[in-house]
Amino acid sequence: MALTFHRQPLFQATVAPGAKGSGRHRLPRPALGADGGPSVGVPLMGAAVLGAGFCRSQARTARTSKQSKGLNGRGSQVQMFVVNNEISETTSDVHVDSDSADQLVRYMGGNVVVRAVCATELVRKVIGMHKCSPMAGIALGRALLATILLANGRDEGESLQLRIQGDGPIGSIITEASSALTVRGMVGNPAADAPSVPELVGVGSASTLRLTRTHPYWKRPYTGTIGLKCGEIAEDVVQYLGMSEQTPASMGLSVEWDSEAGCIKQAEGWLVTLLPGWDEAEVSVVETNINTFDRMESSGSSRPHDICKHMMRELRGEYQAEQKPTFRCKCSKSRLATAVMMLGKTEVLKILRDKETIEAQCDWCGSPLSLTPEEEVTVGDKGHIIILGAGLVGSLCAVVLLKKGFKVHLYERYQDIRSIPSTGRSINLSVTSRGLRAIKALGGSLYDDIVQNLTTKVMGRIIHMPDGKVLFQRYGKDNTEHNYSVSRIELNKFLLNAAADAGAELHFDHALVESSDFKDHRDVGAELHFRTKNGDLRVNAACPVIACDGAGSRARYALGRSGLTEFSEDLLTRGYKEVLFPKPENPEGFGAKGEDGGEPCDGRFGLHIWPRGDHMLMALANRDGSFTGTFYMDNEGEESFASFSDTPEGRAKCSDFCQKHYSEAIPLVGGLDSLVNQIVQNPTGLLGTVRTSKWAVKGKVLLIGDSCHAMVPFFGQGCNCGFEDTLWLSRLVDEFCCDEGQANLEKCTGDNFAKCFAAVEAARKPSADAICDMALENFVEMRDKTGDAKFQVMKKIENRLENVFPSKFRSRYAMVCYGGEGNVSYANAKELGVVQWQILEKLWDIAGGVSHEQVDTIDMQEAEKLIDLLLNASQCATPTF
Numbered sequence: 001m002a003l004t005f006h007r008q009p010l011f012q013a014t015v016a017p018g019a020k021g022s023g024r025h026r027l028p029r030p031a032l033g034a035d036g037g038p039s040v041g042v043p044l045m046g047a048a049v050l051g052a053g054f055c056r057s058q059a060r061t062a063r064t065s066k067q068s069k070g071l072n073g074r075g076s077q078v079q080m081f082v083v084n085n086e087i088s089e090t091t092s093d094v095h096v097d098s099d100s101a102d103q104l105v106r107y108m109g110g111n112v113v114v115r116a117v118c119a120t121e122l123v124r125k126v127i128g129m130h131k132c133s134p135m136a137g138i139a140l141g142r143a144l145l146a147t148i149l150l151a152n153g154r155d156e157g158e159s160l161q162l163r164i165q166g167d168g169p170i171g172s173i174i175t176e177a178s179s180a181l182t183v184r185g186m187v188g189n190p191a192a193d194a195p196s197v198p199e200l201v202g203v204g205s206a207s208t209l210r211l212t213r214t215h216p217y218w219k220r221p222y223t224g225t226i227g228l229k230c231g232e233i234a235e236d237v238v239q240y241l242g243m244s245e246q247t248p249a250s251m252g253l254s255v256e257w258d259s260e261a262g263c264i265k266q267a268e269g270w271l272v273t274l275l276p277g278w279d280e281a282e283v284s285v286v287e288t289n290i291n292t293f294d295r296m297e298s299s300g301s302s303r304p305h306d307i308c309k310h311m312m313r314e315l316r317g318e319y320q321a322e323q324k325p326t327f328r329c330k331c332s333k334s335r336l337a338t339a340v341m342m343l344g345k346t347e348v349l350k351i352l353r354d355k356e357t358i359e360a361q362c363d364w365c366g367s368p369l370s371l372t373p374e375e376e377v378t379v380g381d382k383g384h385i386i387i388l389g390a391g392l393v394g395s396l397c398a399v400v401l402l403k404k405g406f407k408v409h410l411y412e413r414y415q416d417i418r419s420i421p422s423t424g425r426s427i428n429l430s431v432t433s434r435g436l437r438a439i440k441a442l443g444g445s446l447y448d449d450i451v452q453n454l455t456t457k458v459m460g461r462i463i464h465m466p467d468g469k470v471l472f473q474r475y476g477k478d479n480t481e482h483n484y485s486v487s488r489i490e491l492n493k494f495l496l497n498a499a500a501d502a503g504a505e506l507h508f509d510h511a512l513v514e515s516s517d518f519k520d521h522r523d524v525g526a527e528l529h530f531r532t533k534n535g536d537l538r539v540n541a542a543c544p545v546i547a548c549d550g551a552g553s554r555a556r557y558a559l560g561r562s563g564l565t566e567f568s569e570d571l572l573t574r575g576y577k578e579v580l581f582p583k584p585e586n587p588e589g590f591g592a593k594g595e596d597g598g599e600p601c602d603g604r605f606g607l608h609i610w611p612r613g614d615h616m617l618m619a620l621a622n623r624d625g626s627f628t629g630t631f632y633m634d635n636e637g638e639e640s641f642a643s644f645s646d647t648p649e650g651r652a653k654c655s656d657f658c659q660k661h662y663s664e665a666i667p668l669v670g671g672l673d674s675l676v677n678q679i680v681q682n683p684t685g686l687l688g689t690v691r692t693s694k695w696a697v698k699g700k701v702l703l704i705g706d707s708c709h710a711m712v713p714f715f716g717q718g719c720n721c722g723f724e725d726t727l728w729l730s731r732l733v734d735e736f737c738c739d740e741g742q743a744n745l746e747k748c749t750g751d752n753f754a755k756c757f758a759a760v761e762a763a764r765k766p767s768a769d770a771i772c773d774m775a776l777e778n779f780v781e782m783r784d785k786t787g788d789a790k791f792q793v794m795k796k797i798e799n800r801l802e803n804v805f806p807s808k809f810r811s812r813y814a815m816v817c818y819g820g821e822g823n824v825s826y827a828n829a830k831e832l833g834v835v836q837w838q839i840l841e842k843l844w845d846i847a848g849g850v851s852h853e854q855v856d857t858i859d860m861q862e863a864e865k866l867i868d869l870l871l872n873a874s875q876c877a878t879p880t881f
């Protein structure tokens with residue numbers, strides 16, 4: 001199929017003075033095609049091309065005013081429900097058309113980025129919902145395509161709203177898309193008709209195109225507005241990109257109407273953008289590709305790939321990512337409730353007094369919504385347990401309790417992560433045998449399935465020094481002691497599947513709120529308040545609650561509010577960003593060669609660290625051979641994530657920084673542009689430590705995992721510690737509430753759960769406190785000391801002691817990671833670690849300092865004496881698996 005994209009007259013614009021590639025460009029002007037009307041089989045298309053971009057203006061930022069349209073102001077009958085500025089709120093009415101062929105792909109080559117999308121099914125669905133006339137459908141379809149193209153690659157959580165306000169018969173066209181490419185749209189007058197899209201839109205003196213960007217972490221939305229130029233949507237959007245975002249761009253949008261079938265036949269679009277640093281040669285190649293696009297031949301494979309490959313001809317562009325656009329409407333009872341509140345106090349009180357049901361219809365999707373005064377349910381009984389949070393710990397906990405015969409009700413604030421298409425981005429966790437032991441202890445095939453299907457081995461740290469040297473620091477005494485690298489989202493999906501298979505009752509889109517009440521006089525039970533997609537829900541919990549709702553735990557906040565616990569949240573001034581490394585050509589990758597007397601290590605089996613003092617880069621292998629890296633640095637300051645903004649200045653600064661500090665890593669990440677793009681575009685994650693004074697309240701609630709002890713990730717123990725919490729909970733539930741590992745209803749009393757929860761807290765809190773401290777210490781070790789010559793030699797001496805005295809000496813690292821049951825707790829490891837370091841310091845002093853090569857000359861008799869004198873040998877048994 002060869003669709004012809006109709007292009008509008010081309011722009012000519014000036015480049016920012018001094019910018020690379022400055023000059024004037026006029027892209028070739030193709031013949032103007034006629035914009036088809038809703039006639040039989042005529043492709044109706046619109047596109048615009050803007051040369052190397054060249055419009056410059058300051059984006060206007062303004063807070064969008066809260067608007068609520070259509071409330072009739074008289075009480076119970078609400079005709080329409082639109083709250084336009086709330087586009088970032090998460091709700092859950094997701095309709096994932098997993099079978100649809102809709103797809104967006106992105107390629108990048110040099111400083112050119114190309115996105116192409118096919119969204120026929122999505123556009124057809126939205127147009128069908130609004131019963132649009134053919135021309136209104138085409139206009140809305142183009143706006144949807146444009147918004148999808150603009151939303152791809154934005155910060156996670158960011159949402160865009162495109163509003164085209166002309167003075168033509170269609171009224172306004174509003175479309176929204178999130179960075180996850182969930183999309184919706186509507187038009188003021190779906191039945192409107194005109195011979196062409198520009199006539200339908202109508203360009204008057206006050207006509208505007210407005211793009212509003214929101215993000216949950218931003219204090220306010222950012223809005224850019226330009227005057228409408230021609231009513232061709234692609235052309236106006238390109239105009240906007242040039243003027244408001246200083247991004248040179250070219251866009252083509254094609255929506256073809258099949259008048260026989262009375263619906264959309266094909267909806268496709270592309271967006272070509274130039275990154276700062278582009279040069280004349282690149283622009284001229286991409287212009288040629290754009291102009292020969294009409295003659296593009298399809299290879300028969302997915303069309304977005306074909307489009308990108310065409311646009312990338314002679315630019316050696318590479319495939320970067322793909323996403324699936326899906327329709328999603330965010331209408332919900334809680335939004336309806338918000339709109340109702342705007343009726344005013346008297347009106348709302350009357351509704352409540354008369355117990356009226358409020359009915360409304362969503363303008364975006366046409367769904368009917370109704371609001372009844374309050375929803376309340378009772379959940380649980382003897383033998384039931386409520387778990388809050390379906391993350392790693394909550395899902396594992398559910399599996400453990402279900403196997404014991406408990407009925408588990410699992411509440412999670414987000415939608416089911418198993419139904420979210422993977423965007424290729426997820427933290428890689430280092431999982432150690434301490435954490436895996438908990439999983440193994442469950443029996444069955446869970447442990448083998450995880451290790452065999454989800455993990456890769458990690459033998460030690462591979463340190464990439466600023467001078468280019470690459471060193472290997474083994475974790476354990478030999479290859480039998482190693483860690484595993486696993487994708488957090490894949491592990492979470494796996495555990496959630498296991499919980500679902502074991503019979504957990506799953507409630508997604510249920511966000512616990514802080515007003516929940518654990519204070520009443522009962523031994524067991526609480527009042528849980530959830531925000532759901534259908535409004536607020538009050539759950540009278542008639543069973544114990546286990547809160548695994550992560551670092552920002554609302555259960556912890558609720559307990560804190562009622563004085564049932566105290567907690568601190570210490571945020572690091574450093575944050576992190578994900579950086580993806582494509583699979584290296586050499587499968588052994590960027591390993592240590594052992595050239596400086598150290599051991600060699602295959603790059604696939606190391607935790608790579610580029611320690612650079614105030615910042616560092618780390619990377620762990622994925623099973624497909626690629627690596628997921630994490631870049632840590634200050635959030636604010638001269639050299640910080642904040643200073644590396646996605647602007648020409650921010651990019652230039654970031655580029656200089658990367659070349660100065662990470663030149664060896666640049667080729668591994670796919671080049672400087674790829675590294676800079678990822679740093680400026682990926683969202684910044686927060687890091688911090690949570691300490692909680694009391695984890696348990698009677699038999700009502702127990703906090704475990706990050707909800708009571710979130711830690712910085714520098715010992716790679718957060719989830720290991722949470723898994724170990726689960727193992728202890730499992731043991732103590734067995735002891736107090738079960739017979740032979742199965743729930744005994746007679747023992748499931750408030751008193752027994754209270755004892756069980758208190759015992760978990762007593763067993764785990766000292767260890768959690770210790771690992772939180774050690775994780776902070778390891779931050780300094782990884783950031784500063786891994787690059788320190790003396791520290792490296794000390795690590796080698798430590799490794800030698802472990803090998804010579806395997807039953808007497810285990811490094812602190814090994815005790816933390818491998819020394820679980822029957823060996824040492826985190827609290828013991830912390831204490832013993834201090835003594836061990838004293839031994840290493842003494843040996844260093846006795847030898848008068850040693851080099852790497854001289855480590856073998858350390859006096860082992862002296863070492864043994866020190867170990868016997870200072871360390872308790874009973875703590876040094878070999879791990880049990």
Ligand SMILES: Cc1cc2nc3c(=O)[nH]c(=O)nc-3n(C[C@H](O)[C@H](O)[C@H](O)COP(=O)(O)OP(=O)(O)OC[C@H]3O[C@@H](n4cnc5c(N)ncnc54)[C@H](O)[C@@H]3O)c2cc1C
Binds near residue numbers: 428548
């Ligand atoms: C950059 C980074 C690297 C890391 N590396 C490692 C590593 O190498 N090794 C390691 O062991 N650990 C690591 N961790 C830590 C690890 O990710 C966490 O310790 C682990 O995910 C904690 O599991 P959890 O289930 O307690 O909390 P989470 O994984 O945060 O899960 C909490 C769940 O509760 C849900 N929830 C939250 N609020 C509510 C609410 N109000 N109502 C209902 N549900 C709610 C959330 O949506 C989520 O599903 C790392 C963390 C970071 C940030």
